[in-house]
Amino acid sequence: MPATDRISQSLTRHGLRQTTVRRAVLQVLAESPYALSGGEIEQQLPPNTDRITLYRTLKSFEDSGLIHRVIDTTDVVRYAACSIECSADAHFDNHVHFKCTNCLHIYCLNQVTIPAVTLPAKFEAVTRDYLLGGVCRECQPA
Amino acid sequence: MPATDRISQSLTRHGLRQTTVRRAVLQVLAESPYALSGGEIEQQLPPNTDRITLYRTLKSFEDSGLIHRVIDTTDVVRYAACSIECSADAHFDNHVHFKCTNCLHIYCLNQVTIPAVTLPAKFEAVTRDYLLGGVCRECQPA
DNA sequence: TGTGAAACGCAATTTAGTTGCATTTAAAAA
DNA sequence: TTTTTAAATGCAACTAAATTGCGTTTCACA
Numbered sequence: 001m002p003a004t005d006r007i008s009q010s011l012t013r014h015g016l017r018q019t020t021v022r023r024a025v026l027q028v029l030a031e032s033p034y035a036l037s038g039g040e041i042e043q044q045l046p047p048n049t050d051r052i053t054l055y056r057t058l059k060s061f062e063d064s065g066l067i068h069r070v071i072d073t074t075d076v077v078r079y080a081a082c083s084i085e086c087s088a089d090a091h092f093d094n095h096v097h098f099k100c101t102n103c104l105h106i107y108c109l110n111q112v113t114i115p116a117v118t119l120p121a122k123f124e125a126v127t128r129d130y131l132l133g134g135v136c137r138e139c140q141p142a
Numbered sequence: 143m144p145a146t147d148r149i150s151q152s153l154t155r156h157g158l159r160q161t162t163v164r165r166a167v168l169q170v171l172a173e174s175p176y177a178l179s180g181g182e183i184e185q186q187l188p189p190n191t192d193r194i195t196l197y198r199t200l201k202s203f204e205d206s207g208l209i210h211r212v213i214d215t216t217d218v219v220r221y222a223a224c225s226i227e228c229s230a231d232a233h234f235d236n237h238v239h240f241k242c243t244n245c246l247h248i249y250c251l252n253q254v255t256i257p258a259v260t261l262p263a264k265f266e267a268v269t270r271d272y273l274l275g276g277v278c279r280e281c282q283p284a
Numbered sequence: 285t286g287t288g289a290a291a292c293g294c295a296a297t298t299t300a301g302t303t304g305c306a307t308t309t310a311a312a313a314a
Numbered sequence: 315t316t317t318t319t320a321a322a323t324g325c326a327a328c329t330a331a332a333t334t335g336c337g338t339t340t341c342a343c344a
Contacts, residue, residue, distance in 0.1 A: 017341055019291065038331070050293045055332060057291090069215040071273055075300065076331075077217045096259055101268070109265070115257040117238055117272070122282050123251070126243070127275035130259070131213055132267040140264050159310055161322065180300070192324050197301060199322090217331070218300075 003027070014064040014087070021049060025057050026066065026081070034105035035070040035078035035097070068093045070106050071129040080108050094128065100136035107136060145169070156206040156229070163191060167199050168208065168223070176247035177212040177220035177239070210235045212248050213271040222250050236270065242278035249278060 007026050011018055028044045029036060036044075042054055058079060061067040065087040070078045082093055096112040099105070114130040149168050153160055170186045171178060178186075184196055200221060203209040207229040212220045224235055238254040241247070256272040 017290065019341075021292080051331090052294080052333080053292055060291090071213045071215050071271065073211040073213050073219065073271070075217050075219050077215065098261075098265055098267070109262065112259055112261065114272075115259060117254055117257060117274070119240075119254065119274070120251065120279075122279040123240055123274075123276065124282075125240070125274040125276040129213070129215070129271075129273040129275075130256075131271040131273075132259070132261070132265075133269035133271075134265065134267040137262075137264040140266075159321065161310075163323080193300095194302080194325085195323055202322090 003030075006030075010066060014066050016060060016064055016066075021045075021053050022057055022061075024049070025054060026061070029061075029067055029079060029081045032080075034107050035080040037076045037078050039076075041079070070097055070108075071131050072099065072106065078106055080106075083110065096130045096132060098132045098134065098136060100139050101133055102135055102139035105136065106131075145172075148172075152208060156208050158202060158206055158208075163187075163195050164199055164203075166191070167196065168203070171203075171209055171221060171223045174222075176249050177222040179218045179220050181218075183221070207231070212239055212250075213273050214241065214248065220248060222248075225252065238272045238274060240274045240276065240278060242281055243275055244277055244281035247278065248273075 007023050008018060011022060024045050028041055038055060042051060066082055067079045068082050070080050094114050096109045096114055098107045098109050114128045119125060149165050150160060153164060166187050170183050180197060184193060208224055209221045210224050212222050214220060236256050238251045238256055240249045240251050256270045261267060
């Protein structure tokens, strides 16, 4: 199945209407090996794509479980495509993220599950985010 | 020992000069039970405290190991006072953070250590951040 | 193919944080 | 105690990211 068909199917499956901007944004995120900020996504879209529309698109994608925010310690929000099982009701992105101190990219380590912790009394966790910092595969010295 | 003396000692120990703004900022962070953003700190400082000075103060505190950034999924950076052992060379804040979905406060769970994970080949982690989401002690239904 | 709700896109605005530079001040030396 | 000087401050101006309101366009179902 061509990539464009998969994009369209994702939109339909999550109850979102097909538009040019949405297909383009989802494709950019699906093809990126690391999480992207709003500005970075904008750069990869066709010129003159409206920035407000982009941000609204990101919001609706997030609400419907197509993408997830990636935790970081900066003042820029980054997004990554969700695993295919996520929906508006429940996210299942229980994987660790890895931020490279060299290239600054944040990768989803889909194969590494976030370990649970024991909490103090009366704290109840629903979501977990785990971010590692270090040197990624590409930036390792030879 | 009075709190003001402890504040002064912290500054000295980390090689920072004593100034009015620094003492005030450090006191606000040391007394807060949860992480604060730049704007929130500003609100708790004496009126007319210069915002630029505040941000520069936060930067030098972070550089010298007095405070640490707290990970989040928003576009606002928050800070919390470090444990006493941290220095410019090494941070030892290996504790879990907890963000309440009700009051939105982010607490340092100093007694809960971040568990390690096994990484794919050629990824090497130096830092770890762990954020839980859920309902905090104060916001639990009675 | 017509219709209504959803999405778009423009203008204007808000919020967070930054840069450059002249002035002031803390703290070590004289 | 005074001098010295590097560090910290504070003002003006600015940048970047994201948001709000509103009229126009478009998708998708009938």
